[in-house]
Amino acid sequence: MSEYLVNIEDERLSFFTPAGEVKALNGVTIRVKEGEVLGIVGESGSGKSVTAYSLMGLTAYPGKLIGGQLYFNGHHINDMTEKQMRKMRGNEVSIIFQDPMTSLNPVYTIGNQIREVILLHTDKTKKEAQERAIELLKLVGINEPEKRLKQYPHELSGGMRQRVMIAIALACEPKLLIADEPTTALDVTIQAQILELMIELKEKLGMAIIMITHDLGIVASTCERIAVMYAGNIVEYGTTEDIFYNPKHEYTKGLIRSIPRMDAKEHTRLIPIEGTPVDMLNPPKGCKFASRCEKCMKICLTEMPPVTQFDEIHYTQCWLNQKEEMEKNGQAAPAADSEEAKGGAANE
């Protein structure tokens, strides 16, 4: 257990809304080693951010952890009080949010907002905090740091603000940086700069990164491991090579098919994943992806698929993979379940 910086075991988390229980996470297991970059990809509402936020104890009301064990850097998150959690946030684990335009408080200077986190978690004096803030701005590639520290967020560009957010996140040299769609709100050239910066800083400071995104391009260029999430489950997990060159789960395959290719012939249409995301209030009984899956079988509609391990790292949660693996290993596949049930799925 201690070899991992982050160890989330079978996390189950629900939002108890007036309309009913929304099962946001249904048994998510994530492990991150020190200095590793894990990408979590998935569509909106698949539970990417919820997973990461729960690690910081930032689960929004009315969300509640109902199962699983969360460990981070030797802490057992489940047992921690809010006070202990506060000591950890911004110190051992930091987060960068999606929209740098709104993530900084408009009425305080950049300097104030950077110094704040330094003064909170270290014994530094105001003067030392100021020096550290200057150092941090230099680190994230902002020119004229002394001048910038006196400026307000609205006086900086989006890319600049995201750099400031990164500076705030790195202020106390965290062990883990959670990047929640850090570049979604930025334009493409700035996106590349910010990603490069993050990876560069990771090399320099040796922290682990959890990169949450719906952009496969970003994970391909930055991550070592990738978890693909769908409707509160990790449907496929593997190294970046596994996911991009040897995807097993139909959802992952679909995601990769839907990326525009540089080498595509003209007028080639992108192939979308048909259907709509699951209604999380009334999720289907079996595999959540079944109703959109081209290769859906009967059993997919009734039972959650087990984990199919391809090698030490690469795994999926898919009945088809399970069946194929069993056949490959010479085991008899569950006969009744092998019938195609596509028609049934389509009618659902």
Add this chain to the structure above:
Amino acid sequence: MLKYIVKRIVIAIVTIFVVATLTFFLMNAVPGGPFQAEKSISAQARANLDAKYGLDKPIFQRYLTYMKDALHGDFSESLKQRGRSVISIITTKFPVSARVGGMAVLLSLIIGIPLGCIAALNRGKALDNVIIVLATCGIAIPSFVICTLLLYFIGAKLQWLPTYGLSSWKHYIMPVISIAVYPTAYITRLMRSSMLDVLGQDYMRTARAKGLSQGVSLFKHALRNAIIPVVTYVGPMLAYTITGSMIVEKIFTIPGLGSEFVSSALNRDYTVIMGTTIFLATLMVLINVLVDIVYTIIDPRIKLK
């Protein structure tokens, strides 16, 4: 900043001029006059009075004379209160109203802001509902009802507090509360909704993610952003409140400007009407400038141009 101040002064002068002109003609358009009610006086005496105060002259000429005198700082004498200049009426009565009104504003801020914050932080819970109901009552119940209830129960039945005049600090309690109820309720509601808005902002999530305690994120990060709508409201409200409430002043027998304002209008005391109106307009303009300056202190994104 200098450009802004110059601009505001020019606008202020124009505003006050327009208010004065409109008031002058409107008040003369209303039937009746300062000496008409006094039936006992003879026609000759009335003509003499009119001549003395220049009321026999054509209206436009009177307007020009008044404005010219006003520009020289001469707001002339009251037509009804013999021998008292309009300026002396305002300078003796305004401080009384301002004291009571100022305390009421202070009270409404001291109670309204925390109450609104508490409601927002407990959104949807029982406490929030209680505060909302109270605030709605505070807005809906007219001040004369509150005055009467206070007078009847606390003043007459329980005899805890004196019922008229302003001779000790005890005398201030009931009038100040009566005036403060409405703004307190209004500020509570404003504060609640703007606090809810701010609490949902991304930078509040950032504050939590930094590891700040709820208190620090609330007082440092939320309050300053959430208070802006309250400042907008408090500006004009302050102007109205410190110039006195006719109802409260009448009920508690307070010699303030509010009742003077109303009785001058009823008595057609032309010079006092003009004087108090111009005074109120000037005060309003000044307070608005003050509010603008306060904005720039609170929110650096606001620049005065």
